[in-house]
Amino acid sequence: MSNTDNPYAEGCAWIDDGYVPIGEARIPLIDTGFTRSDLTHDVVAVWKGKFFRLEDHLERFESGWTLLRMNPPHDKDDIRKILIECVRRAQLQDAYVQMIMTRGVPLPGVRDPRMLQNRFYAFAIPYIWIFQPDQQEIGCHLVISTQTIRIPAKAVNPTIKNFHWGDLVRGLFEAYDRGGQTVLLEDGDGMVTEGPGFNVFACHDGVVRTPREGVLLGITRRTAIELATEQGIQVQEESFRSEVLRSSDEVFLTSTAGGIMPVTIIDGQPVGDGKPGPITLRLRDRYWLAHDEKRWTTVVE
Amino acid sequence: MSNTDNPYAEGCAWIDDGYVPIGEARIPLIDTGFTRSDLTHDVVAVWKGKFFRLEDHLERFESGWTLLRMNPPHDKDDIRKILIECVRRAQLQDAYVQMIMTRGVPLPGVRDPRMLQNRFYAFAIPYIWIFQPDQQEIGCHLVISTQTIRIPAKAVNPTIKNFHWGDLVRGLFEAYDRGGQTVLLEDGDGMVTEGPGFNVFACHDGVVRTPREGVLLGITRRTAIELATEQGIQVQEESFRSEVLRSSDEVFLTSTAGGIMPVTIIDGQPVGDGKPGPITLRLRDRYWLAHDEKRWTTVVE
Numbered sequence: 128m129s130n131t132d133n134p135y136a137e138g139c140a141w142i143d144d145g146y147v148p149i150g151e152a153r154i155p156l157i158d159t160g161f162t163r164s165d166l167t168h169d170v171v172a173v174w175k176g177k178f179f180r181l182e183d184h185l186e187r188f189e190s191g192w193t194l195l196r197m198n199p200p201h202d203k204d205d206i207r208k209i210l211i212e213c214v215r216r217a218q219l220q221d222a223y224v225q226m227i228m229t230r231g232v233p234l235p236g237v238r239d240p241r242m243l244q245n246r247f248y249a250f251a252i253p254y255i256w257i258f259q260p261d262q263q264e265i266g267c268h269l270v271i272s273t274q275t276i277r278i279p280a281k282a283v284n285p286t287i288k289n290f291h292w293g294d295l296v297r298g299l300f301e302a303y304d305r306g307g308q309t310v311l312l313e314d315g316d317g318m319v320t321e322g323p324g325f326n327v328f329a330c331h332d333g334v335v336r337t338p339r340e341g342v343l344l345g346i347t348r349r350t351a352i353e354l355a356t357e358q359g360i361q362v363q364e365e366s367f368r369s370e371v372l373r374s375s376d377e378v379f380l381t382s383t384a385g386g387i388m389p390v391t392i393i394d395g396q397p398v399g400d401g402k403p404g405p406i407t408l409r410l411r412d413r414y415w416l417a418h419d420e421k422r423w424t425t426v427v428e
Numbered sequence: 429m430s431n432t433d434n435p436y437a438e439g440c441a442w443i444d445d446g447y448v449p450i451g452e453a454r455i456p457l458i459d460t461g462f463t464r465s466d467l468t469h470d471v472v473a474v475w476k477g478k479f480f481r482l483e484d485h486l487e488r489f490e491s492g493w494t495l496l497r498m499n500p501p502h503d504k505d506d507i508r509k510i511l512i513e514c515v516r517r518a519q520l521q522d523a524y525v526q527m528i529m530t531r532g533v534p535l536p537g538v539r540d541p542r543m544l545q546n547r548f549y550a551f552a553i554p555y556i557w558i559f560q561p562d563q564q565e566i567g568c569h570l571v572i573s574t575q576t577i578r579i580p581a582k583a584v585n586p587t588i589k590n591f592h593w594g595d596l597v598r599g600l601f602e603a604y605d606r607g608g609q610t611v612l613l614e615d616g617d618g619m620v621t622e623g624p625g626f627n628v629f630a631c632h633d634g635v636v637r638t639p640r641e642g643v644l645l646g647i648t649r650r651t652a653i654e655l656a657t658e659q660g661i662q663v664q665e666e667s668f669r670s671e672v673l674r675s676s677d678e679v680f681l682t683s684t685a686g687g688i689m690p691v692t693i694i695d696g697q698p699v700g701d702g703k704p705g706p707i708t709l710r711l712r713d714r715y716w717l718a719h720d721e722k723r724w725t726t727v728v729e
Contacts, residue, residue, distance in 0.1 A: 140457055149457070154462065156455050156549060161455065162591055163591055164591045165593060238558060239604075240597055241604065275583065276582045278579050278583040278584065281616070282578060282579040282580070283592075284594075289594060290462065290464055291584075292465055292466060293466070295464075297585075300497060315582070323539075324539075384539075
């Protein structure tokens with residue numbers, strides 16, 4: 128079958144117990160996953176025909192829906208099969224695969240979230256880069272927001288991966304206004320948190336730091352920590368202020384959508400010598416090599 | 429046409445430039461209104477065939493999408509017509525009417541919110557009560573959360589009406605666990621904010637207080653303030669702690685979904701004498717009478 132004959136070529140979704148082309152994938156307007164953003168989700172990558180750390184993503188997803196007290200219509204084994212089938216139908220070698228569990232559609236007049244049947248959606252589309260590989264050669268321009276703080280963990284638990292992006296999108300517009308490409312938010316105490324879809328790392332004299340509180344515990348974040356440790360690089364998970372980033376030798380971002388991505392400018396000022404640094408590049412190389420390692424991969428077919 | 433013959437009897441939605449029965453109303457899975465909760469919305473009531481303060485709701489909605497820097501596919505005049513037509517088709521005398529403006533559906537690989545075509549959705553369904561009239565006769569049991577704070581305004585602007593309900597739903601589960609019916613959240617400094625879909629008012633020695641910061645400036649909140657002022661009742665918009673609520677003579681909630689609703693128990697303890705109080709009942713009567721006043725109503729047909 129040629130790609131143009133494949134109705135799923137632009138992506139394949141799972142909706143209401145069936146597969147549909149991504150362009151036709153729709154959810155009920157009154158699903159409280161939409162009208163209350165009452166949901167959890169996860170994003171896993173497929174690279175060269177293999178899922179990367181699928182089991183870790185499934186585990187986090189399950190932990191999220193459990194903390195939200197949901198009773199999903201599918202278990203992890205079902206979900207694994209559905210995700211694989213979405214990628215298979217779309218015939219994607221490199222894919223961005225998202226799974227979403229929502230509270231569900233209320234019966235008329237019902238506002239009690241305990242009364243709803245939870246719903247599962249999923250889709251696979253071509254791999255998405257927060258920063259394309261050619262942009263990563265130069266490094267990206269990060270703005271640290273002065274107007275918007277990250278939603279605190281005491282309001283919304285950031286370790287339950289969610290779609291509460293109002294703060295992140297607001298920050299993104301500020302970053303664009305200030306000539307940047309993406310944004311990093313601080314918490315209410317001025318501590319560095321995260322940005323739209325990524326964690327952040329700072330390297331100082333060979334030591335790598337990343338925040339642990341008030342952020343999603345990203346799987347790419349975890350991978351960067353594990354790969355660094357394997358390479359004998361010291362990693363510290365701890366809170367720090369944005370001054371630490373500004374005075375770093377190297378700064379990088381981690382995300383399933385783009386991997387390990389160098390930051391070379393912060394608020395218009397170069398980071399270190401203004402070029403992607405050696406630790407960042409070493410970890411980035413190791414990161415992509417790891418996508419072929421048995422310990423972390425699941426073959427699609 | 430009898431109600432059973434009307435395909436819109438359970439509600440009518442506007443999706444993609446057409447009207448559909450609410451049960452068939454669906455939005456794209458990858459609309460960033462869903463996957464980023466990047467949207468604003470508003471809810472207006474129809475009572476006995478008349479919209480209540482439709483122009484005020486439309487104005488707030490427009491203010492929200494402007495602050496989010498959206499370029500809507502419809503202006504206020506179009507939207508007014510669509511909302512009226514949704515109610516007309518559903519043949520509803522008493523309706524809950526919601527309008528939603530989302531950032532829209534990204535083109536493949538695009539993450540920049542400025543590149544998207546914003547989308548408009550709307551629907552009318554039978555009127556929804558946070559607390560039914562018979563429950564309002566007794567008054568409701570409010571729990572003040574000890575575990576979850578409201579998302580701060582510096583993270584997400586609460587005056588742009590939004591679907592970031594993760595904190596509110598989390599609080600609701602806590603309220604249920606503690607035997608309550610709904611929840612009120614404090615901010616990070618211990619000041620009272622709001623609950624899932626409502627503002628809160630406290631009455632002390634004939635003076636009415638309601639928070640002004642960190643909350644949605646609800647239209648029902650505004651109506652309660654205006655009606656109280658007309659009745660010669662003093663109203664103060666100011667921050668206060670939950671102790672003020674606990675020691676109040678009367679407490680009530682305001683929402684388009686239920687009007688002015690007495691709270692008679694807070695955290696298991698009676699408010700005042702444990703019955704809906706005279707100021708609350710007076711304002712509630714005035715509130716429903718106002719739904720027939722020319723200054724605030726728009727006839728559906």
